[in-house]
Amino acid sequence: MGTCPGAPEPRRGNHPRVVLPSTSPLRAGLVVVQPLRRKHCAACRRGPLPLLVLEDGVPRCLACADLGHLVFLPRGDTALTRRSREESALWAVVVRFNRRRGRYERQGLLVEEEALARAESRCLADAEARRRRRARDARRRAAQDARFAEAFATQIRLLFPGCPPDRAGAIAAHASERGSGRVGRSAAGRALSEGAVTCAVIASVRHLDTPYDRLLMDGVARHEARRRIAADVEAVLRGWREAVGTAAAAQSPITGTEAAMKPTVRTDIAG
Numbered sequence: 620m621g622t623c624p625g626a627p628e629p630r631r632g633n634h635p636r637v638v639l640p641s642t643s644p645l646r647a648g649l650v651v652v653q654p655l656r657r658k659h660c661a662a663c664r665r666g667p668l669p670l671l672v673l674e675d676g677v678p679r680c681l682a683c684a685d686l687g688h689l690v691f692l693p694r695g696d697t698a699l700t701r702r703s704r705e706e707s708a709l710w711a712v713v714v715r716f717n718r719r720r721g722r723y724e725r726q727g728l729l730v731e732e733e734a735l736a737r738a739e740s741r742c743l744a745d746a747e748a749r750r751r752r753r754a755r756d757a758r759r760r761a762a763q764d765a766r767f768a769e770a771f772a773t774q775i776r777l778l779f780p781g782c783p784p785d786r787a788g789a790i791a792a793h794a795s796e797r798g799s800g801r802v803g804r805s806a807a808g809r810a811l812s813e814g815a816v817t818c819a820v821i822a823s824v825r826h827l828d829t830p831y832d833r834l835l836m837d838g839v840a841r842h843e844a845r846r847r848i849a850a851d852v853e854a855v856l857r858g859w860r861e862a863v864g865t866a867a868a869a870q871s872p873i874t875g876t877e878a879a880m881k882p883t884v885r886t887d888i889a890g
């Protein structure tokens with residue numbers, strides 16, 4: 620991408636016949652050219668040359684330029700390119716003239732084979748380190764999720780003491796599933812607000828303890844279906860709130876239940 624800073628420009632930039640740099644390629648590092656036209660080595664006469672070096676304006680093959688032992692690394696892998704250069708005592712930039720753009724463009728590097736091997740293993744080690752870090756992150760997130768679901772379940776049991784513990788656990792796990800966009804992942808859910816927790820419980824009751832899903836399958840409009848099952852949902856919630864005569868149950872007055880049933884918008888996001 621872009622011009623090669625090490626590549627000399629043709630003397631007459633807009634002249635289409637000029638395909639090789641006419642100034643010294645050694646001006647800024649070693650430059651090897653992929654010629655557009657058939658060129659032969661001025662020293663050993665070999666050719667046409669796939670790659671050549673210009674010395675004093677005349678082409679030489681890589682062997683005659685003492686670069687024959689280098690291997691070509693095409694451009695594209697930035698990290699591998701940088702490391703190959705770092706590892707290589709001798710390296711050269713490979714350029715080709717782009718006629719349409721009127722400039723030399725970098726094609727890759729010539730580097731020592733062992734340097735390339737070392738660079739490749741460094742990149743592999745990096746990839747392995749990244750893989751291990753991702754695994755660590757995933758484990759940490761899973762632990763966070765488990766703690767959060769547990770706290771969510773505890774909050775459900777606090778608001779609904781009569782809710783069976785495994786049911787509370789299932790509701791909490793479902794609502795807080797990562798990437799689900801469910802209520803447990805919302806800001807209110809993460810803060811374990813009473814409204815959010817109640818939304819999750821209502822969603823579960825609606826689907827499992829009422830004929831809501833069957834009504835939807837039968838083609839009943841969602842709001843009509845919700846209206847028909849509202850009493851069923853309320854009955855289950857009331858039972859769960861009052862089932863155990865604990866302090867937590869006493870803390871949930873009737874108005875709390877009504878408040879939980881009112882916000883239809885909020886219950887929508889729980890479904």
Ligand SMILES: [Zn+2]
Pocket residue numbers: 660661662663664665679680681682683684
């Ligand atoms: Zn030669």
